[in-house]
Amino acid sequence: MAGRNSLFIPGPTNMPERVRLAMDIYTEDHRAGSAPEFMMPLFEDLKKVFRTKTGEIIVFPSSGTGGWEAAITNTLSPGDRVLTAKIGQFSSLWVDSCRALGIIVEDIDVEWGEGVPVEIIAERLAADKKHEIKGVIVCHNETATGVTSDIKGVRQAMDASNHPALLYVDGISSIGAIEFEMDAWGVDLAVAGSQKGFMLPAGLGLVGVSQKALDAGKTATCPRFYFDFRMMINQNRTGYGPYTPAMGLLRGLRASTDMLLEEGMENVWDRHHHLAEGVRRAVRAWELKTCAKKAQWQSDTVTAIMVPEQIDGQELIKRAYNDFNLSLGAGLARMAGKLFRIGHLGDLNECMLFSALGGAEMVMRDMGMAIEPGKGVGAAVEYWRKNS
Amino acid sequence: MAGRNSLFIPGPTNMPERVRLAMDIYTEDHRAGSAPEFMMPLFEDLKKVFRTKTGEIIVFPSSGTGGWEAAITNTLSPGDRVLTAKIGQFSSLWVDSCRALGIIVEDIDVEWGEGVPVEIIAERLAADKKHEIKGVIVCHNETATGVTSDIKGVRQAMDASNHPALLYVDGISSIGAIEFEMDAWGVDLAVAGSQKGFMLPAGLGLVGVSQKALDAGKTATCPRFYFDFRMMINQNRTGYGPYTPAMGLLRGLRASTDMLLEEGMENVWDRHHHLAEGVRRAVRAWELKTCAKKAQWQSDTVTAIMVPEQIDGQELIKRAYNDFNLSLGAGLARMAGKLFRIGHLGDLNECMLFSALGGAEMVMRDMGMAIEPGKGVGAAVEYWRKNS
Amino acid sequence: MAGRNSLFIPGPTNMPERVRLAMDIYTEDHRAGSAPEFMMPLFEDLKKVFRTKTGEIIVFPSSGTGGWEAAITNTLSPGDRVLTAKIGQFSSLWVDSCRALGIIVEDIDVEWGEGVPVEIIAERLAADKKHEIKGVIVCHNETATGVTSDIKGVRQAMDASNHPALLYVDGISSIGAIEFEMDAWGVDLAVAGSQKGFMLPAGLGLVGVSQKALDAGKTATCPRFYFDFRMMINQNRTGYGPYTPAMGLLRGLRASTDMLLEEGMENVWDRHHHLAEGVRRAVRAWELKTCAKKAQWQSDTVTAIMVPEQIDGQELIKRAYNDFNLSLGAGLARMAGKLFRIGHLGDLNECMLFSALGGAEMVMRDMGMAIEPGKGVGAAVEYWRKNS
Amino acid sequence: MAGRNSLFIPGPTNMPERVRLAMDIYTEDHRAGSAPEFMMPLFEDLKKVFRTKTGEIIVFPSSGTGGWEAAITNTLSPGDRVLTAKIGQFSSLWVDSCRALGIIVEDIDVEWGEGVPVEIIAERLAADKKHEIKGVIVCHNETATGVTSDIKGVRQAMDASNHPALLYVDGISSIGAIEFEMDAWGVDLAVAGSQKGFMLPAGLGLVGVSQKALDAGKTATCPRFYFDFRMMINQNRTGYGPYTPAMGLLRGLRASTDMLLEEGMENVWDRHHHLAEGVRRAVRAWELKTCAKKAQWQSDTVTAIMVPEQIDGQELIKRAYNDFNLSLGAGLARMAGKLFRIGHLGDLNECMLFSALGGAEMVMRDMGMAIEPGKGVGAAVEYWRKNS
Known part of the structure; x- marks a missing residue:
């Protein structure tokens, strides 16, 4: 591949x-x-x-x-x-x-x-x-x-x-x-x-x-x-x-x-927040929920995204990997199959994260989820660009 | 960065x-x-x-x-x-x-x-x-x-x-x-x-x-x-x-x-066509024109995208690099400033190309171009996904 | 250096x-x-x-x-x-x-x-x-x-x-x-x-x-x-x-x-023995003793070489490193200063080991030890060559 | 190997x-x-x-x-x-x-x-x-x-x-x-x-x-x-x-x-001379001649060593490579088979060069040349050590 x-x-x-x-x-x-x-x-x-x-x-x-x-x-x-x-x-x-x-x-x-x-x-x-x-x-x-x-x-x-x-x-x-x-x-x-x-x-x-x-x-x-x-x-x-x-x-x-x-620790933290917030905007644009039940708990290093009940999150992750060489995180234990996770910690930037968001859109569409193509990415584009 | x-x-x-x-x-x-x-x-x-x-x-x-x-x-x-x-x-x-x-x-x-x-x-x-x-x-x-x-x-x-x-x-x-x-x-x-x-x-x-x-x-x-x-x-x-x-x-x-x-040469060529076509779908969704005047000439290895007359393509490329660590190709000689290029040849896949498309959307937005955020990416998502 | x-x-x-x-x-x-x-x-x-x-x-x-x-x-x-x-x-x-x-x-x-x-x-x-x-x-x-x-x-x-x-x-x-x-x-x-x-x-x-x-x-x-x-x-x-x-x-x-x-495990073992034996021949040619008191105990992976009483083995190792970029093993605990070690396990061959033997000769000479230059190396040359 | x-x-x-x-x-x-x-x-x-x-x-x-x-x-x-x-x-x-x-x-x-x-x-x-x-x-x-x-x-x-x-x-x-x-x-x-x-x-x-x-x-x-x-x-x-x-x-x-x-260019030159001279001492100890006819012409980057008439220099190089994973330079054109070369330029030090000298001794011995084992290396040891 x-x-x-x-x-x-x-x-x-x-x-x-x-x-x-x-x-x-x-x-x-x-x-x-x-x-x-x-x-x-x-x-x-x-x-x-x-x-x-x-x-x-x-x-x-x-x-x-x-x-x-x-x-x-x-x-x-x-x-x-x-x-x-x-x-x-x-x-x-x-x-x-x-x-x-x-x-x-x-x-x-x-x-x-x-x-x-x-x-x-x-x-x-x-x-x-x-x-x-x-x-x-x-x-x-x-x-x-x-x-x-x-x-x-x-x-x-x-x-x-x-x-x-x-x-x-x-x-x-x-x-x-x-x-x-x-x-x-x-x-x-x-x-x-x-x-x-x-x-x-x-x-x-x-x-x-x-x-x-x-x-x-x-x-x-x-x-x-x-x-x-x-x-x-x-x-x-x-x-x-x-x-x-x-x-x-x-x-x-x-x-x-x-x-x-x-980079400076404060800047590292800010960068993680900035990237995480763009991902969260995408999740909202997809009209999906995070596993984190309140905004105060939403992590700036990983976003766990709940999939609709009829969707197998495990299958979604498998397809992302097999069809698009995209590695997402799985739901574990009692969350197995119920969510997928986008890790956004470490050495990342906006353009790299578009691979995750665009890839997630493709595979969610392929799984039959009612995602409007480009909607999530667009929300992140608008959040991440400089003059928004 | x-x-x-x-x-x-x-x-x-x-x-x-x-x-x-x-x-x-x-x-x-x-x-x-x-x-x-x-x-x-x-x-x-x-x-x-x-x-x-x-x-x-x-x-x-x-x-x-x-x-x-x-x-x-x-x-x-x-x-x-x-x-x-x-x-x-x-x-x-x-x-x-x-x-x-x-x-x-x-x-x-x-x-x-x-x-x-x-x-x-x-x-x-x-x-x-x-x-x-x-x-x-x-x-x-x-x-x-x-x-x-x-x-x-x-x-x-x-x-x-x-x-x-x-x-x-x-x-x-x-x-x-x-x-x-x-x-x-x-x-x-x-x-x-x-x-x-x-x-x-x-x-x-x-x-x-x-x-x-x-x-x-x-x-x-x-x-x-x-x-x-x-x-x-x-x-x-x-x-x-x-x-x-x-x-x-x-x-x-x-x-x-x-x-x-x-991979097989025919498969290599097909892959380049597949990726290029997604990029062209994005360009059309952005309502922009390629430098190639007819579809028969559109290259499967690089897409040169004309920018509106009031936009400085050179500045666009510079911002992409400085603001988002995104390297795009410049217009050369008589095309200097009139276009930007997305190279899509070599070791690439769909998720990687979202970096280019999402990044281009950010910078086009920042340059004041009337691009609807996510529109181009969405067109590529829909073209590239497996069951479209 | x-x-x-x-x-x-x-x-x-x-x-x-x-x-x-x-x-x-x-x-x-x-x-x-x-x-x-x-x-x-x-x-x-x-x-x-x-x-x-x-x-x-x-x-x-x-x-x-x-x-x-x-x-x-x-x-x-x-x-x-x-x-x-x-x-x-x-x-x-x-x-x-x-x-x-x-x-x-x-x-x-x-x-x-x-x-x-x-x-x-x-x-x-x-x-x-x-x-x-x-x-x-x-x-x-x-x-x-x-x-x-x-x-x-x-x-x-x-x-x-x-x-x-x-x-x-x-x-x-x-x-x-x-x-x-x-x-x-x-x-x-x-x-x-x-x-x-x-x-x-x-x-x-x-x-x-x-x-x-x-x-x-x-x-x-x-x-x-x-x-x-x-x-x-x-x-x-x-x-x-x-x-x-x-x-x-x-x-x-x-x-x-x-x-x-x-390579085959038996061949790996044989190679270690072959290289070790050349090192031991050098030690004998230097008229030095191994720490191992009997031949049956001499290790094929490392040779610990006793230095004369008036010689500081620790200083010898330090000079090897500082003067010749040669890393030898030190004597530890009750053997500190009394010996130096040549490791000869892993990815080695005869020519590489000449670096250890020739280097050891230089530093032993510099330390004032009565080693005839080339004597140890010569013994190894003769043992390791094909038609000996 | x-x-x-x-x-x-x-x-x-x-x-x-x-x-x-x-x-x-x-x-x-x-x-x-x-x-x-x-x-x-x-x-x-x-x-x-x-x-x-x-x-x-x-x-x-x-x-x-x-x-x-x-x-x-x-x-x-x-x-x-x-x-x-x-x-x-x-x-x-x-x-x-x-x-x-x-x-x-x-x-x-x-x-x-x-x-x-x-x-x-x-x-x-x-x-x-x-x-x-x-x-x-x-x-x-x-x-x-x-x-x-x-x-x-x-x-x-x-x-x-x-x-x-x-x-x-x-x-x-x-x-x-x-x-x-x-x-x-x-x-x-x-x-x-x-x-x-x-x-x-x-x-x-x-x-x-x-x-x-x-x-x-x-x-x-x-x-x-x-x-x-x-x-x-x-x-x-x-x-x-x-x-x-x-x-x-x-x-x-x-x-x-x-x-x-x-390192400083003068130091680089000195280092090359120092290493080359050790190699030349080895050649003299082997009682062999360099191709360079006078000392003033002897290169500090490569020493070409004449082999006796009955010895095939090409075979010597081949054995060095095949038997000992040692790469030496061949005689070229009118010197084909008449000499072998030891390159000693670039990123080298004394211990590394012992691989060349010891290796050359093994292969010269195997070729039947009347080299006393360790003699050349010993001359280099004595020249290269610090307190000689």
């Missing part, structure tokens, strides 16, 4: 040429005397992406799931209790992982399409007078439903009851793309992955860790070795790692961190 | 990843014993792209202009007369090159937007009873105006008067993209470049040479060394070249030739 | 161009319908490298250390007892990791330079009438000392006393390079990393798992999530993974697996 | 990773407004490599042979007379090219292995009272014999008789590698190729042109179009080219020019 794949899954995201080239290198001597000159500034600059001055950033050769496991095992002990909300497929998986690792999870089940219920969390924390809840775990951006939750609000809820629990945030599909403020929001554990806002292949799990979280680690008894913060921090301080680092990916991380900081 | 450049100039064209990877290699020993195993099948397979069984394909490290010079100097002598038509910028440059090389050119000036005037050529040839015209030179696809000429018709005109002149065809933006039949159309010199249908960077000039042309070379006295067919053919027969070959580009040429032949 | 780095650390190893190109690709849609066509044959072919027909190969986005943690946590329960020998830095680290994960380790301390003491292991197992030892853990190739242990012998020792313990083998610097027979040697857990014999960057931990080990996993209670075999196997069976796979590395793994199997 | 090819042909040379990456890019819009920002500084910086302040550098998409044709046709008229010496295969080819282009060549035949005979040239020029000789053509570095000629001496000979002829220098295998001073030596036409000192693939012919040569062009009547200086200079002044530039190669040229200038 001629031409390139139009990739609009919500991660792994399109890799910028600069990042690709940074990684396309021959094997390096990671133990060379010059290695720390590379490693140490990288860790410093990552802090600027996470927006922390007081925390540490630890990078594991793993997926984001590994970063998550690291956050849990380094700060909690078996039998500890955490509070969380299941707002979609990924937040539900975190619950599974906590339980597998011996943590007791108090989970609030929320209708998919809604964000983290800040009020309920506030209530639970207020009720937890004995401070049995050791951690509050929230998914910043639920990739499955295209819902962004209010992390700042969660922090305010915690502060309101002076609750000492640690705040764990799954920022895998938010950090490096939409507003995220580790220090200002009092996030203790911030988990990111290389394959989303960092525009790299999967293979690195990044964890931002507050000093409070590091302190908690001193008494945490979850068994850990590979994901042990202490071993990593001790070695990273010398500019090396406790085991062979994934140098190729780290070179790419250097490039993508440079790109993010050169 | 985030995201990739949307490249819709009519060459150099988008490079397929497979071609890029084929060229991304370390220096090879081009004199190694194994070199002929690479070189010789390549020359054979190139014949299948040019559609010749009896001719030879010669590849020069040069641009297409060099291929053109090779075609002239290897077959003509100073003072020889050729007949041609100037239908646009590139066909006019060939006239200049012939004259610089000592050839007398009888050129028919045609309004830009029209194809080669087959009837006039027929008349001139019929009138040339003494066969003073040694060559008929035609531009198959005039990239500047988006006009495809009727090469088969030119051959019929030549045959009608039994004229022995050689038929020279500039196939730079046609070969490997739209129907081209070197043997069936009796083309004696067919010039191609690496950066169009072959989807490579510029740097190779390819010339298809008929046996009749090779015979003509025996008496041709134009001075030549670098572009000498004889030296190349002699060396190529051994699987090597007379000077250091551009191995990187040749590796890429191997890959793109494989891609073309795997 | 001109020219490339001459890389002779014992991993990450030199990356073949074919592997590099396989990984230099744009982001793929890892959830596309075509993904299983890629993933499933890869897992099958990896079995041929590990030499198992009955086991499973599981690939984690992690370093080899992660593979090790996976082997432990999926088969043992906290408080379980294992038997191992500390023969160098890496085998010592495994002891640390086991302890961190709650396992009781009975470790035999061996002088560095010796292999796993098969007889002592045999004795301990014979004495363990109650079968309290649940696992025997051995490092096949201790990278720190250049010592290869006798895994087949360990299996025989286990069989001699009919001991039911699982056999865990650290094959990180052996699998894909020197003889390794998972099924024939009755290995239950075989851990490899991408950056050694597989000639990839670090970033993948591979674990070969026997059916017996999978059965043991049913009752193993070590907490695990990221490294859980069950989740991986269930997903891998469908051609996908439980979390985002590191597609770039997997594409590279496909290429290196192809290369290994095309 | 495992491992990489050890490439020691005298060009194309080993490509630095930085150059490779600079070229590994997707298609660029070479007509974008930003193009001149790239092109114009490049032409300026190339002057620093050619060591000219008053001349112009013109870059053609061609091989070095094309650059040569450009130098001739832009400055001479058919029937003009030039003086040259045939000192090897490449200087002989230039004679052929001049004759093919209508130039009368007065050629001095010199025994291969000697440099340009400055005294004879001086005599001929002194005798040419009518100044019928329009050009003196010299090959700076004859790649076939490993002989460097005395360009400065030729200039002095020309000045001695106040001869107004233009000085043409084939600097293809010298510029960017060994001392070359376009202005100081009064070179009027200096021809280089991308694949030697510039460490790129073949595909670019570079010509340094003095103002005197440009003036000569005003009356030169050799037909020319593709290689016309005027068209190139006019377009290059605007930051563009007259035909599609080979952007990939130009991006690589930017990188290699940066590398050369960062």
Whole structure:
């Protein structure tokens, strides 16, 4: 099939040429005397992406799931209790992982399409007078439903009851793309992955860790070795790692961190909003609904678009791929077949997104949906052009 | 600026990843014993792209202009007369090159937007009873105006008067993209470049040479060394070249030739027609005219779109590039500022072309043109989708 | 500094161009319908490298250390007892990791330079009438000392006393390079990393798992999530993974697996032996000793060369790097400064190894060592040439 | 065959990773407004490599042979007379090219292995009272014999008789590698190729042109179009080219020019001398002779090594390639089978050259030559080490 794949899954995201080239290198001597000159500034600059001055950033050769496991095992002990909300497929998986690792999870089940219920969390924390809840775990951006939750609000809820629990945030599909403020929001554990806002292949799990979280680690008894913060921090301080680092990916991380900081984090967030809003205008012009039930929850990194009941969203995605070399995101678990997702995070611009919108129009038409051809694209054209 | 450049100039064209990877290699020993195993099948397979069984394909490290010079100097002598038509910028440059090389050119000036005037050529040839015209030179696809000429018709005109002149065809933006039949159309010199249908960077000039042309070379006295067919053919027969070959580009040429032949030339031509027709539907929906004055001349590799008189096409292209990272082709020479061009040849598909169409809509709107947003894209959506 | 780095650390190893190109690709849609066509044959072919027909190969986005943690946590329960020998830095680290994960380790301390003491292991197992030892853990190739242990012998020792313990083998610097027979040697857990014999960057931990080990996993209670075999196997069976796979590395793994199997594992092992033996001839010609105390233990993947007492091996390595862009391996822990290592595993040939040998001669001369220039290289020349 | 090819042909040379990456890019819009920002500084910086302040550098998409044709046709008229010496295969080819282009060549035949005979040239020029000789053509570095000629001496000979002829220098295998001073030596036409000192693939012919040569062009009547200086200079002044530039190669040229200038031309020359001298020490230790008959002519970019009469140099090279993946240069024309060449120009260092020396020892031994193993390498070790 001629031409390139139009990739609009919500991660792994399109890799910028600069990042690709940074990684396309021959094997390096990671133990060379010059290695720390590379490693140490990288860790410093990552802090600027996470927006922390007081925390540490630890990078594991793993997926984001590994970063998550690291956050849990380094700060909690078996039998500890955490509070969380299941707002979609990924937040539900975190619950599974906590339980597998011996943590007791108090989970609030929320209708998919809604964000983290800040009020309920506030209530639970207020009720937890004995401070049995050791951690509050929230998914910043639920990739499955295209819902962004209010992390700042969660922090305010915690502060309101002076609750000492640690705040764990799954920022895998938010950090490096939409507003995220580790220090200002009092996030203790911030988990990111290389394959989303960092525009790299999967293979690195990044964890931002507050000093409070590091302190908690001193008494945490979850068994850990590979994901042990202490071993990593001790070695990273010398500019090396406790085991062979994934140098190729780290070179790419250097490039993508440079790109993010050169653009400026606020500009990166604005760009994501600008592109997302054009996609949402298209969705409205198509007279379709997003999975996100309210505008406040609509994610700037991925839009999940509900299809009419008689339409099989899974078939739609399959046709997009087979007929037009267009990769869209599928509905997952309880949303399987009910929606399709357009990822719009990472290295994108308006013209690239027309591939997603025009392609989606073709396949929706082919599926028999009553979309007026060009209507959605036209709405985006009008929103994205300079003098509108 | 985030995201990739949307490249819709009519060459150099988008490079397929497979071609890029084929060229991304370390220096090879081009004199190694194994070199002929690479070189010789390549020359054979190139014949299948040019559609010749009896001719030879010669590849020069040069641009297409060099291929053109090779075609002239290897077959003509100073003072020889050729007949041609100037239908646009590139066909006019060939006239200049012939004259610089000592050839007398009888050129028919045609309004830009029209194809080669087959009837006039027929008349001139019929009138040339003494066969003073040694060559008929035609531009198959005039990239500047988006006009495809009727090469088969030119051959019929030549045959009608039994004229022995050689038929020279500039196939730079046609070969490997739209129907081209070197043997069936009796083309004696067919010039191609690496950066169009072959989807490579510029740097190779390819010339298809008929046996009749090779015979003509025996008496041709134009001075030549670098572009000498004889030296190349002699060396190529051994699987090597007379000077250091551009191995990187040749590796890429191997890959793109494989891609073309795997797809099948007829399918390649059909795909170009299919994509071009969608673009033309968009142009009609925008209520704009192509530079090509009749449908029969509309090129399947590039569409030149006339802008209203009060609009500066040059400014439009500049904004497309600066505001949206979209590269469109400019109007050249007498068409400067009067049109913009969308190249649709090479490694493209529908979703990619939405970047061009959506982007063009944004910038036309920004320039104050009365385009209904989404109208052109919608027409393409409807044409390109599977069940329309 | 001109020219490339001459890389002779014992991993990450030199990356073949074919592997590099396989990984230099744009982001793929890892959830596309075509993904299983890629993933499933890869897992099958990896079995041929590990030499198992009955086991499973599981690939984690992690370093080899992660593979090790996976082997432990999926088969043992906290408080379980294992038997191992500390023969160098890496085998010592495994002891640390086991302890961190709650396992009781009975470790035999061996002088560095010796292999796993098969007889002592045999004795301990014979004495363990109650079968309290649940696992025997051995490092096949201790990278720190250049010592290869006798895994087949360990299996025989286990069989001699009919001991039911699982056999865990650290094959990180052996699998894909020197003889390794998972099924024939009755290995239950075989851990490899991408950056050694597989000639990839670090970033993948591979674990070969026997059916017996999978059965043991049913009752193993070590907490695990990221490294859980069950989740991986269930997903891998469908051609996908439980979390985002590191597609770039997997594409590279496909290429290196192809290369290994095309060459044939026996030929790969022979080549490593051939190259290693030339290096050892050079060492003898230099009148130096290997860290490996007996010929039977000398590793075919890395040679650790003892320097005279008055010479600082650390300084030698630093000069090699700074003065000649030559990367050698350092002495670690108790061997720090006492030796330097030449890695000779992975994508190497004789001419490449002359860079290591000639470079080593220069730097040894510069350090004041009484090496006759060319003596070591000459011994290798004579051994490696065809008609010697 | 495992491992990489050890490439020691005298060009194309080993490509630095930085150059490779600079070229590994997707298609660029070479007509974008930003193009001149790239092109114009490049032409300026190339002057620093050619060591000219008053001349112009013109870059053609061609091989070095094309650059040569450009130098001739832009400055001479058919029937003009030039003086040259045939000192090897490449200087002989230039004679052929001049004759093919209508130039009368007065050629001095010199025994291969000697440099340009400055005294004879001086005599001929002194005798040419009518100044019928329009050009003196010299090959700076004859790649076939490993002989460097005395360009400065030729200039002095020309000045001695106040001869107004233009000085043409084939600097293809010298510029960017060994001392070359376009202005100081009064070179009027200096021809280089991308694949030697510039460490790129073949595909670019570079010509340094003095103002005197440009003036000569005003009356030169050799037909020319593709290689016309005027068209190139006019377009290059605007930051563009007259035909599609080979952007990939130009991006690589930017990188290699940066590398050369960062290192400093004098340092580049010193490095080439340093490496060449080590190779020559090895040749002496092998008790072999160079083709260059005197030390003053021994080239710092390539050493041609005579083999004993009973040895077939062609077979030696073939075995090096087939048995050891080592690429050496062959003897050409009258030197076929009598020598082999080690190219040592471009991106090399000591450790890399041990691959050539050690490899050569193996194959010479296999061919039955009485070389003491390690002797040549040892001599190089002793010369190249820091404290020798």
